[in-house]
Amino acid sequence: MKLKIAHCGDLHIGAKILGVGDEKSRILENEVKETFFGILEVCREEKVDALLIAGDFFDDTSVSSADVREIISRMSECPYKIFISPGNHDPFTADSPYVKFEWPKNVYIFKSRKPEKILIEEKSAVIWGSAFEGRYEWDSMMKGVKADDETMLNICLMHGELNSADESRYNPISLSDIKSSGMDYVALGHIHKQAEIEKLASTSYAYSGNLQGTGFDELGEKGFYIGTISKEIRDLKFRRACKRRFEIVHIDVSDCTFLDDFVNKTLQYLMEKYGESCDRNLYKIVFEGDISENASFDTVLIASKLCEKVFYAQVIDNTQPRIDTEKLKFKTDFKSLFIKKMIKKIEESTSEREKEMNEKALKIGLKAFEGDVKYIEN
């Protein structure tokens, strides 16, 4: 008795990616869909019995009809069963694509907050699941999930918030709900970060995370779980599926002086850290270190140069000016007087915040001497 499954979730198809510009947002939006089609292919090649989609499949009811039709068409060609447990972004409501469109026979969509069970007879397996019926579900839908036939494989598919410290509006599942469910595996969605497979009593459970980061608060590799479940073994492996990653990198640019130095150092760093495919990713690059007073750089210009080589980059300046205080002692020009005065102010700051403000004032002041201050400085 065993079932081969794939478990993914939180695709948020149709979601706009904020802060990267309209064109890149559209490319990313489309790529999530393509990544999903890639998973449909993997499931075919690896002969899975069931693909489990743990909710927030669509970002909103306003997802484009063309996208839904394309998804339905691809799914209808799949030789395996597909289960969907609607989440808080794609609840089972009258205006949902789950109701407005006709779905193929091999796709089963859970429809109510009261858990249902679907039998896969030839595999002696039961798939349990439920649906968000609106934006919020205040009570744990998992409470209604209790294995009633131990001779079957019992798998539960659900969107919800596991063991949250605060009161959750998103199907607050407790660890004791999991423990007393008697399930063999619980496929969870809602949390976008992939979690390792855990076990409580005889029940294994995991969040697969989403398929592609949606911003710089969702870094690193993304993907899905695939493998075989039996009473004895839960042989699920995480598989990378995202085309691009969001990454935040910190680079010491103390040895850079001219624009090209900053650009080249950054590109070299990205190549070493992320290899040949580093050009696909989205980067938030934080410059650090002590910068010579002769160094000139414009974060917007550097970012634009980097964007010629990588999919997306933004640059944040966290550097400090390098000041030779010994040399400064005997200087009486206007710039030196300004620096001396600001150093004194920094030393005399009475709070961290005041110190930070004075350091920033020194930095901007020094740039002003170079004629380099733009009205908007990020």
Ligand SMILES: [Mn+2]
């Ligand atoms: Mn959600």
